[in-house]
Amino acid sequence: MVFHKGQMVRVLRRSTDESWEDYMDGLVGSRGIVTDPDSQINDPDSLIEVSLEDRGTFRLPQDCLEVLEPNP
Amino acid sequence: MSPSQCPVHETLLELKKIPADRRVVHPRGRRLIEEIATLVQDIVAARAGAEHLPCIDARVAELCAFMDDPAGVETGLWLKARLAEHGEVFRSHALDRNCAASVCDHLTPAPCQMACPAGIDVPTYLSLIALGHDAEAIEVIRRDNPLPWVCGLICTRPCEMMCVRARIDTPVSIKFLKAFAAERAMSWGNYHNPSETPATGRRVCVVGAGPGGLSAAYYLALHGHQVRVIEALPRAGGMILVGIPRYRLPSDIIDREVGKIEELGVEFRFNTRFGKDVELSSLRAEGFEAFFFAVGAHASFNLGIAGENDFLQVHGAVDFLRRVALGERRCPGKKVVVIGGGNVAIDAARTCLRLGSEQVTIAYRRTRKEMPADHEEVEQAEEEGVHFELLTVAVAVTGEGGKVRALRCLKAKLVTVPGSSRQSPKPVEGSDYDIAADAIISAIGQRIEQHWFDKVEGLTWTHRDTIRVNTITMETSLPGIFAAGDAVTGPATVIEAIGGGKRAAIAIDRFLAGIPQPKLPPVPVRHQRVACFDVPAHTKMALKRPEMPLLGIDRRRTTFQQVELGYSENQTREEARRCLRCDICRRCGKCVTICKEKMGVDALALGYLSFDHPHESDFRRTEQRCISCGACAANCPTGAMRIEDRGPDRVLSLCGTILSRQPLLYCGGCGAVIGTERYLAFIRSRLGALATTTPQEGDGPQCDVCARKKGHRGGATVMATS
Numbered sequence: 155m156v157f158h159k160g161q162m163v164r165v166l167r168r169s170t171d172e173s174w175e176d177y178m179d180g181l182v183g184s185r186g187i188v189t190d191p192d193s194q195i196n197d198p199d200s201l202i203e204v205s206l207e208d209r210g211t212f213r214l215p216q217d218c219l220e221v222l223e224p225n226p
Numbered sequence: 227m228s229p230s231q232c233p234v235h236e237t238l239l240e241l242k243k244i245p246a247d248r249r250v251v252h253p254r255g256r257r258l259i260e261e262i263a264t265l266v267q268d269i270v271a272a273r274a275g276a277e278h279l280p281c282i283d284a285r286v287a288e289l290c291a292f293m294d295d296p297a298g299v300e301t302g303l304w305l306k307a308r309l310a311e312h313g314e315v316f317r318s319h320a321l322d323r324n325c326a327a328s329v330c331d332h333l334t335p336a337p338c339q340m341a342c343p344a345g346i347d348v349p350t351y352l353s354l355i356a357l358g359h360d361a362e363a364i365e366v367i368r369r370d371n372p373l374p375w376v377c378g379l380i381c382t383r384p385c386e387m388m389c390v391r392a393r394i395d396t397p398v399s400i401k402f403l404k405a406f407a408a409e410r411a412m413s414w415g416n417y418h419n420p421s422e423t424p425a426t427g428r429r430v431c432v433v434g435a436g437p438g439g440l441s442a443a444y445y446l447a448l449h450g451h452q453v454r455v456i457e458a459l460p461r462a463g464g465m466i467l468v469g470i471p472r473y474r475l476p477s478d479i480i481d482r483e484v485g486k487i488e489e490l491g492v493e494f495r496f497n498t499r500f501g502k503d504v505e506l507s508s509l510r511a512e513g514f515e516a517f518f519f520a521v522g523a524h525a526s527f528n529l530g531i532a533g534e535n536d537f538l539q540v541h542g543a544v545d546f547l548r549r550v551a552l553g554e555r556r557c558p559g560k561k562v563v564v565i566g567g568g569n570v571a572i573d574a575a576r577t578c579l580r581l582g583s584e585q586v587t588i589a590y591r592r593t594r595k596e597m598p599a600d601h602e603e604v605e606q607a608e609e610e611g612v613h614f615e616l617l618t619v620a621v622a623v624t625g626e627g628g629k630v631r632a633l634r635c636l637k638a639k640l641v642t643v644p645g646s647s648r649q650s651p652k653p654v655e656g657s658d659y660d661i662a663a664d665a666i667i668s669a670i671g672q673r674i675e676q677h678w679f680d681k682v683e684g685l686t687w688t689h690r691d692t693i694r695v696n697t698i699t700m701e702t703s704l705p706g707i708f709a710a711g712d713a714v715t716g717p718a719t720v721i722e723a724i725g726g727g728k729r730a731a732i733a734i735d736r737f738l739a740g741i742p743q744p745k746l747p748p749v750p751v752r753h754q755r756v757a758c759f760d761v762p763a764h765t766k767m768a769l770k771r772p773e774m775p776l777l778g779i780d781r782r783r784t785t786f787q788q789v790e791l792g793y794s795e796n797q798t799r800e801e802a803r804r805c806l807r808c809d810i811c812r813r814c815g816k817c818v819t820i821c822k823e824k825m826g827v828d829a830l831a832l833g834y835l836s837f838d839h840p841h842e843s844d845f846r847r848t849e850q851r852c853i854s855c856g857a858c859a860a861n862c863p864t865g866a867m868r869i870e871d872r873g874p875d876r877v878l879s880l881c882g883t884i885l886s887r888q889p890l891l892y893c894g895g896c897g898a899v900i901g902t903e904r905y906l907a908f909i910r911s912r913l914g915a916l917a918t919t920t921p922q923e924g925d926g927p928q929c930d931v932c933a934r935k936k937g938h939r940g941g942a943t944v945m946a947t948s
Binding site: 156159160172173175177185186187189190191192197199200201203205207208209210211213 | 334337340341342343345382384387388568596598600649671688689690694696697698715716717718719722745746747749750837838
């Protein structure tokens with residue numbers, strides 16, 4: 155999945171990535187917008203910045219995210 | 227804490243139940259509980275001060291010690307446990323005016339503030355800019371971000387992504403307004419540091435003078451700690467100095483803001499490389515008790531193609547941009563090919579043009595749609611003449627006599643790889659061709675130079691070769707050593723580095739004081755609530771985000787002058803007035819529901835209130851339909867919707883936007899206000915046959931009191947308002 159800036163996404167599940175921390179479990183189910191995808195090479199392994207409604211902005215592994223809108 | 231519940235709000239609800247269920251019977255116990263409830267109510271309603279929490283603690287202690295009332299003691303112990311368990315949340319509410327769960331209506335930050343990794347109080351500073359108070363706006367910004375001018379030019383603006391105004395037309399131009407205010411405040415000598423706190427005598431070393439390091443140094447200095455910043459480069463700025471070209475961010479701006487940080491007593495040691503010139507042990511021997519690593523990602527990845535290491539004209543983009551930033555002005559070649567599709571590739575290509583390259587080509591292996599670079603940057607590069615070769619895979623650098631002659635490429639097509647939802651470029655056999663070039667720049671990613679940390683034993687790294695930290699405190703695997711910025715996230719944004727630096731500074735301060743670290747990430751702090759100012763509904767709708775004036779194309783292609791010229795003062799003030807003040811209106815939609823479903827009027831076209839399905843919004847519709855009943859304002863939990871009588875009119879406003887202004891009618895008998903014509907008509911329509919059809923000749927409308935005096939004629943009256 156290639157994420158684009160402005161895409162609406164949802165945190166679908168907890169990630170098995172080592173960057174996932176316990177407090178992030180509380181983010182599952184939150185919706186938000188991709189604010190900074192990997193702007194270098196679109197690496198599917200890189201962490202991307204997502205701003206979640208009422209929760210704040212986090213850099214999350216991509217495997218926990220589901221795209222709600224294909225393209226902004 | 228449950229994400230949907232607020233312990234402070236829950237405590238208040240529990241306390242309010244106690245008098246009704248009559249468990250606590252002793253008057254003294256009941257009085258104490260009532261006082262505690264009043265204090266908690268103040269906290270929930272954003273009226274609390276620093277003394278509220280100690281007052282609550284004292285009353286809880288008194289309640290626990292009052293043995294004459296066992297039920298009171300039980301309640302006291304429950305409260306004590308609750309305060310201990312959720313102390314941080316209570317403090318966040320009382321001191322930072324923030325409800326992380328967004329339950330307490332008066333304490334919920336706006337979406338833009340929540341979105342900002344540094345947590346800047348955006349609506350407050352936009353309001354101040356709209357009012358022309360630039361210096362105060364900068365003061366507000368610098369509570370969370372010490373580099374407002376820098377961010378005003380290069381921030382990736384997550385705040386604008388979440389801007390609610392975008393659901394109506396376009397987001398407020400938050401970034402550029404910040405730049406305007408910073409420039410104006412600096413120019414007029416109104417860009418000041420906060421007052422200094424007493425020195426603690428504790429020493430902290432910051433490694434790296436990039437945005438993360440500068441942010442940490444600033445907030446540590448404000449806490450009174452003695453800070454030394456060591457930097458491998460000859461100047462401060464890190465990636466914002468050597469990774470971002472001058473046409474986007476002039477270095478004078480970095481220097482001015484760094485100068486302000488230096489004024490706080492922060493010591494800078496340039497040309498000092500951690501791991502080479504200084505070591506952790508030598509710094510510890512000098513008395514440094516805590517360390518903050520913010521070293522950035524300054525190394526380029528290799529292309530891994532034939533010929534890459536055989537020619538001096540093959541450069542890494544980061545190295546190339548660094549040399550140019552530090553003063554080199556040599557043209558890399560007449561025909562340059564930049565490999566990559568990210569922001570760094572665009573920066574490198576545009577820099578080549580400015581250095582005199584005649585033909586600059588970006589070779590990217592996917593399509594334009596997949597390019598990770600910002601669209602605005604791509605557009606500006608195209609305007610300047612950068613050529614794009616898409617679906618192009620570089621396979622070899624060719625040349626002779628030590629000179630590059632071409633980049634050999636293959637055409638590619640995108641195919642779906644089984645098991646992956648992502649399309650990958652697959653080279654087309656036999657499609658190889660050469661792009662003539664005398665210089666090649668690879669921009670396919672950056673990494674951290676890990677080897678400088680070889681002697682820091684016990685520092686753990688992620689599989690991405692970044693420093694592993696706890697992202698709540700930014701603490702590494704080693705006690706007293708913290709890290710943030712690209713060294714932790716990989717190549718990321720300036721504002722994230724600034725936010726990480728601030729977060730680390732707070733954690734370092736707690737570490738030095740021996741205070742336990744928080745268990746949840748920080749939530750933005752609402753510093754103040756600027757009063758709303760009037761904007762007519764038609765103005766609010768008519769104001770459009772201004773286009774950013776750009777430098778002429780010829781000058782752009784030939785010099786490093788700043789491309790974005792900034793807004794005029796008038797444009798800035800007008801743009802700031804477009805803000806919807808989401809720090810006050812929580813977009814709960816109660817006003818719309820009441821107006822449409824309870825009153826049956828449907829005067830509020832506020833489709834932007836919905837995050838998922840925003841629909842038509844038009845503030846002007848209210849003027850045509852509103853009956854000035856005030857039901858929306860009466861049910862607004864935050865005071866965003868207000869109805870008030872101003873002179874001869876009844877005015878309905880939403881966060882200052884004047885939705886409706888209708889002339890008031892006065893009692894023909896006593897002169898008291900009895901509402902507006904539409905409101906009286908609405909009442910008459912509801913009363914139906916009970917209503918009088920026309921006022922009596924010469925009487926005019928009458929209030930209840932006067933109508934009763936003259937004899938009731940059918941109920942077409944309303945209570946007079948005082």
